[in-house]
Amino acid sequence: MNTPLNIARLDADQVDFNQHLDALLAWEGVSDRAVNQRVDEIIEAVRQRGDAAVVDYTARFDGLDVANMADLILGRERLELALERITPEQRTALEVAAERVRLYHEHQRQESWRYTEADGTVLGQQITALDRAGLYVPGGKASYPSSVLMNAIPAKVAGVPEVVMVVPTPRGEINELVLAAACLAGVDRVVTIGGAQAVAALAYGTESVPRVDKIVGPGNIYVATAKRAVFGQVGIDMIAGPSEILVICDGQTDPDWIAMDLFSQAEHDENAQSILLSPDAAFLDAVQASLDKLLSSLERADMVRVSIETRGALIKVASLDQAIEVSNRIAPEHLELSVADPDALLPKIRHAGAIFMGRFTPEALGDYCAGPNHVLPTSGTARFSSPLGVYDFQKRSSVIFCSPEGASELAKTASVLARGESLTAHARSAEYRIKD
Template sequence: MTASTAIARLNAADPDFARHLDHLLSWESVSDDAVNQRVLDIIKAVRERGDAALVEFTQRFDGVDAKSIDDLILGRERLELALTRITPAQREALEKAADRVRGYHERQKQDSWTYTEADGTVLGQKVTPLDRAGLYVPGGKASYPSSVLMNAIPAKVAGVGEVVMVVPTPRGEINELVLAAACIAGVDRVFTIGGAQAVAALAYGTESVPQVDKVVGPGNIYVATAKRHVFGQVGIDMIAGPSEILVVCDGQTDPDWIAMDLFSQAEHDEDAQAILVSPDVAFLDKVAASIDKLLPTMERAEIIKTSINGRGALIQVRDMQQAMEVANRIAPEHLELSVADPQAWLPQIRHAGAIFMGRHTSEALGDYCAGPNHVLPTSGTARFSSPLGVYDFQKRSSIIFCSEQGASELGRTASVLARGESLTAHARSAEYRIVADKKGN
């Protein structure tokens, strides 16, 4: 039987609370020098040797006996075959989730717009989808078909011309659910490559792997480091940290439910973070007891235990108002408002990736099938970042059309400002288009 956890207990009234909380939240995604150099070497090799480097790295790192790049390409027919190899229940679940994700993201689509000023000047914005997006999917046993849906469907809804998926198959291990999800989500091409080499291939292109405009999707430290290095050559979604959940509860939800909600993120990996905030100290005790009771029943008990002991916490606050302040301080990836009237508290939440309202809305529903995207900002970046969405696969161009009168009027303003910056060519370019008025001025 797994030993009891030793989850941290914090009290917001403690004078050292802010320091303790900051220590609890701290997490660095910094690669060490060895990882960083290895990734740079891999990127350089892929840029110089293309497909040959991809084959070599896949043999070395994934143990795949690939003779050429052709052995690392999966056609559309292979994705369709995967649909027949999963169970009917799995296919139904994937299709239902895909429909809900698609329906939600359809509402995010932005249209181009213009307006015309009195003098005939037209201003506006043109919204255009990316030509091609690259989707990185972890492979092997740690496979997440839900992530395929969450990354590929918004791209397709946005109108991206081609979605290219890369997924490693360590020791030749292929996850049929991942391929089935790719089929349902409309992925166009699949390469069975992974790691930094896959990111490099997407960013720079090879003889066989097309260069993309943006790379999205989760991965290990090598993938994250590679994404950092290729940013600028291509766009990236984010550098994601470990999964997080913050539950704010008034003490009236079943403590077993709350314990399992905390587990749902702690089971991702040892660095995941699960925190409960409540003004009810007796309820915190009940949840602690539920954690100890339920932990031995979990398949990933050791991972959960390490996560809970290392980065978890039960935080006592003065009242629900202070609970909201703590929640905004943490800016969590996932926030559950497990309270009687979540709508009343929603206006006070300023920083959260996704907000789960009420006692019956578990974070797990958002991970799979509620509809909103589960690719969310972590490590406090919800202060300035948003969930992945259709807007991440579109770009906006400004539209400016000046009538003769408009160019003349704007030219006077531009001239003054340009000469103030000593940029004479700017000024004269604008001044050429100034039309003298009828009084000869």
């Protein structure tokens, strides 16, 4: 007989609820001193020794006996071969997902604009794509072709001319699905390296790895620490924490469905977080029974148990409005509104990475093929962050053109403000344009 899950049960009306919730949500993802020091050493070695350092670290950490960087670079023909090697069913699924992701992100593409004032002054904004983007993809058994699509396709839709993908192949393990996804997503170059050395190579460039403008994609603690370290030299997408799901349910959805939705995040990582909010206490009991019943059917049951028991919770709320209040405080990565009328709740949601509407929209569809990006803010950062998108690969430049008349009028205002700041050169530069 399976041991029942020991999942936290909370009540939002409890006097000490906020303290319990804070403890549940607490997550410290900052690297320790030893990790920071090791990453700094790796980055400096790659900066100083380039390809040679990358080859050395790849041999040491990934167990690969390679002579030079040429052995670690895959050409476009290798990606096309991967597309041929996967099953027809896998290829169709990747193609459907890729097309849906592409269509969704095409709606995000921004265009340049400008307007002309009465005196002929022209103001506007010019939109340009990054020159080159770097995509980090975990390798070996923890390979996610869906992440390749979600990171590379927005870059290509944005107009990025070159996307460079790095993916480690520990002990020579190559995931054909990942390479096939790279082929469909339009990745231009693949280098089979990983870890902090791959991040450093993308950030600073080596003889064989071109320097990029932005690095996106998930990785382990060394990758995350390296991304933090090179930020400023290049842009990064985010420093992501463990995956999260928050489900708000009115008690009318099949409890087995909700249990599996909670499991869908718990199977990512022992630190992943799955929380259910409902005003129906009997429904919470039913979901707990479903969790106990279904756990043994999962391939990663041991991992799921740790996640659910250490960071999961079933929370009783007084109403759906109170559920929204709790949700906005949590600012979840994934939010499921498993209720009869999700549109009635939507305007009240202020903080969430992605919002899944209704009983028939599980978060898992968003992970793979719904269309919106699955790279989302975690650990409460949805309060100020957004999903990865086309806008992350585009830059905005202000455009200013002054007619003689417009310059004369603006200069009078600028002169007063500049002299108020004791910036004489600013003032005189503007005053030269004032018409007599």
